[in-house]
Structures are given as C-alpha cells and as structure tokens.
Amino acid sequence: xxxxxxxxxxxxxxxxxxxxxxxxxxxxxxxxxxxxxxxxxxxxxxxxxxxxxxxxxxxxxxxxxxxxxxxxxxxxxxxxxxxxxxxxxxxxxxxxxxxxxxxxxxxxxxxxxxxxxxxxxxxxxxxxxxxxxxxxxxxxxxxxxxxxxxxxxxxxxxxxxxxxxxxxxxxxxxxxxxxxxxxxxxxxxxxxxxxxxxxxxxxxxxxxxxxxxxxxxxxxxxxxxxxxxxxxxxxxxxxxxxxxxxxxxxxxxxxxxxxxxxxxxxxxxxxxxxxxxxxxxxxxxxxxxxxxxxxxxxxxxxxxxxxxxxxxxxxxxxxxxxxxxxxxxxxxxxxxxxxxxxxx
Numbered sequence: 001x002x003x004x005x006x007x008x009x010x011x012x013x014x015x016x017x018x019x020x021x022x023x024x025x026x027x028x029x030x031x032x033x034x035x036x037x038x039x040x041x042x043x044x045x046x047x048x049x050x051x052x053x054x055x056x057x058x059x060x061x062x063x064x065x066x067x068x069x070x071x072x073x074x075x076x077x078x079x080x081x082x083x084x085x086x087x088x089x090x091x092x093x094x095x096x097x098x099x100x101x102x103x104x105x106x107x108x109x110x111x112x113x114x115x116x117x118x119x120x121x122x123x124x125x126x127x128x129x130x131x132x133x134x135x136x137x138x139x140x141x142x143x144x145x146x147x148x149x150x151x152x153x154x155x156x157x158x159x160x161x162x163x164x165x166x167x168x169x170x171x172x173x174x175x176x177x178x179x180x181x182x183x184x185x186x187x188x189x190x191x192x193x194x195x196x197x198x199x200x201x202x203x204x205x206x207x208x209x210x211x212x213x214x215x216x217x218x219x220x221x222x223x224x225x226x227x228x229x230x231x232x233x234x235x236x237x238x239x240x241x242x243x244x245x246x247x248x249x250x251x252x253x254x255x256x257x258x259x260x261x262x263x264x265x266x267x268x269x270x271x272x273x274x275x276x277x278x279x280x281x282x283x284x285x286x287x288x289x290x291x292x293x294x295x296x297x298x299x300x301x302x303x304x305x306x307x308x309x310x311x312x313x314x315x316x317x318x319x320x321x322x323x324x325x326x327x328x329x330x331x332x333x334x335x336x337x338x339x340x341x342x343x344x
Contacts, residue, residue, distance in 0.1 A: 030056040031275040034071065036064040036085035037262060041295030049282045055275045064090045071099045076269045081276040084264040087168045089175070091123040091263055092328020103266035103277050111284040112301055115323045116261050125261030126283040127298035130319065131173050132257060133248040134220040134227065136212050145219070145248045148177065148258070152192035160193060161208045161217035164201045165338035169223060169260070174337055175330035176258045179322055183333060190341035201344055206230060206238070213241040223260075228297020228310055249317035256318035260327065262298065 035042070038061060046057040062070070064085040071078050071094075083094055094100055095118065102121040109117075116125035133145055151160060163170060178186040194201075198217035208220035209230060230242035249257040264283065266276050282288060289300040293308035300306055303319060 029054055029275070030058060031272050031279050032058045032060070032079045032081045033264075033279070034060045034062070034067045034080045034083050034267075036062070036067060036090070039296050041291065044295075045283070045288050045291060048287065049279060052282075053275075053278060055278065057279065064094075068094050068097055068099065071267060072097055074269075078267060078269050079271070080267045081270040081272045082264045082279060083267055084262070086262045087172055087260050088123075088125070088263070088324035088327045089168050089172045089260075089331045090328075091118070091261075091265060092325060092331070094265060095122045096328070099268050100265040101268045101270070103273075103280060105277050105281060107281045108277070108284060111281070115321050116263075116301060118265075118325055119323075123263050123265035124280055124284060125263035125301065125324065126280075126288065127262045127292045127296065128259055128301060128303055128319075129223045129225050129261070129298050130249060130257045130259050130317065131169060131221060131223055133250055134209050134212055134222045134245050135248055136215075136218050137244055137246050139215075139218050140246075142246065142248055145250070147251045147254065148173070149181070149189060150250075151196065151219070151221075152189050154192075154196070156196040156219065158196070158198050159218040160196045161198055161211050161220040162193070162201050163203055163205065163208060163221075165190075165335070165343040169205070170221070171331055171334045171338070172260055172327040173221070173258050174334040175327045176320060176322055178330050178333055178337065179326045180255055180320075183337065186334075187337045187340050190337055190343055194341050194343045209245055210238075210241050213244040224299070224311075224314065225297040227314075231310060232297070247314040249315070251320070252318050255322070256320040259299075259303075259319045259324075261324060 050056055067083060071080050071083065085091060100122040104121050108124050112124045117123065135145060174186055174190060177189060205222035205226040206229065208222050209226065211217055212220050224247060227242060227247055230238045233239055251257055264280055266273065270276050284301060292298045292300055293306040293311050297310065299311060304316060306312065
C-alpha cells in the first residue's frame, strides 16, 4: 500500500515538473509586438520567422502615439516585447518616454549602419525611406531641380505641394535642415516654402502626388515608398498618377537626400527579451532585407544593395549620413520652426 502511495506521489511530481517545463517553453516561444506598421508583407515575414525559429509572433496594431501611451499606461504589466514604428523621431520619442531598454547584439550592430540606430542600443532601423521631390514629368525637367534649400526660391511660387507640419515626416525633414543649416536658416526656409505653395498644406504624401498629376502644383515633397504604393495600386487612377510623376533626390552635390527609417526597440518590461532580440535580428537580416524593397517599396539598410527593378529605376543616390537620433532630438525645435513659419 505504501509503495502504491509513493508511486502516485512520484507520478504527481513528475507530471507537475513536466507541466511547469512545458509552460516555460510555451511562454518562451513567443514574442509580443506592438506595431504601427500595417503591411501584409510584414505578417508574411513574421510567419517566416516563426517557421524558422518556432517563436510565435503576436501582433497588436495601432498608431505610434497610441501604442506609446498604452505601454506607458501598462507599465511593468505590459505584455509588449517590441515597439515597431515609422520614423526615427517617433523612436526617439518612445525612448525619451522611458519605455525602451538596451538591446545589445553584435548581430544588430553589424547589420544596422551606425547612423540608423540608437547609440545606446534602444532602437534599430530596419527599412529606409528617402524624402524626395516628386515632380510633374510634363511640366518640369529634372535639371530644374537641385536642393531642398532651392525650394525657397521665388521661382517656385504657387508651384509647391506639401502636407501639414503636424506630420512627423515633415518634422524630421526640417530637423535635418536645422542640424545641417541652423535654426535661423531653417525658419527662413520653411517660411519661404510655405509662401511658394500652390495650396495650404493638406492630405497625405499620396495626395500630394495626385495633386501634381492633376496640375494643382508642379513639385511635391513625399517619401519614396509612396510612389511604389501608387505604381502597384489596385486603382487604375493611382497607377496613372504614378506614370505622370518623377522622383528626384535632392542635395546630391552636398550632404545627400534626407532619409529616415522604420524600426523597432525593445520594451522596458519585456518578458521575452531573447526572442525579441532574435526578431529584431531577423528583420535587419538578409531574408527580410531582400523582401522589403519588393513588397513595401522601402530601401534596405544597405541602400544600394536592392534588386528591386522599381527602386533601381529611380537611380542611385547619395543619402545624408546624419545620425537619425538627431531627428528626434531636434523634433521640438522643428515644430517651433514650423509654427514661426506659419506652415500649419
């Protein structure tokens, strides 16, 4: 009788240990991502990552600001392991809010150029986009274009198009101008560009390109990957828009075209730190870098290494090597400059 009792006790202990072990494996084999990105191509990459590693990727999608506020509110109880968003300005904002932690990795340091990651390892870029000049092929010759600064010339009066100053992409562009030319010159530039606009700032980057195609203005400021979205749109009208506009990379004789990133950072209270770093390494690695140019029309971290026919059709370009952390550090100054320039 005693031996039977001891047998059942042993079985119970073994079963409990197995349950604890399996629970630990189940918990370890996942990573929770709070993402501002909204591409089906990203979901395919997460599926590939899961197939290769056995780590399940759980996704929560919302706007960047909403996700940052959610993580702040959740605090140590947050299930988030990684925050992914577009624009270094937002990544620095998340870092400044105290919701990210160091994610040191020799692989990440090797795969991500120094100017496209945080010096203190809090975030890393994994795709690149350039903010360029989109021009009417019918009314503008590329030889008429030159630098961002040239847009302040009165010759462009009534011919420029741009979105609101509340947009982070424009804020980061102006932050780069502040970094390169100083606050005073940046304010003068923004004021002159605003006076040269064909209409008050409104709409998205794609709306600016549609307005160029419609003849409302001749030159717009927009991100390159939006051109890709129009070229490959299911809408015949948008594909027609894409056929009517050209892509021009400014400042090629100087500092180079302004670039920015989509990227991710390790959340301060991550419960799956190792898995999270593995996912960041995957997104910055060869398999993902080959896919981004042909699925989301973004440049890879090594800009010139793309095999995308579309991206190659825009031509090779020199990119500004400014540390993208500066875009976040100077964001408040850019917002003030826009206000002084009455950009709206």
